[in-house]
Amino acid sequence: MEKNQKINCTVGSCKYNNYQSQECNLEQIIVEPCSNCNSGTPAEESMCASYVCNTKTNK
Secondary structure: OOOOOOOEOOOOOEEEEOOOOOOOOOOOOEEOOOOOOOOOOHHHEEEEEEOOEEOOOOO
């Protein structure tokens, strides 16, 4: 895979989120399916498994 991809992210509570640029600081992420969900709605079907809660707010 090319190394020039970027991951846009607006989850301000994530440790890896650069709040000002709204980008993920990780080079790659893991996307996992949500458990027991078959709604067909993208926001309900998958989630970032690389998420780590930031104890400080980034704002």
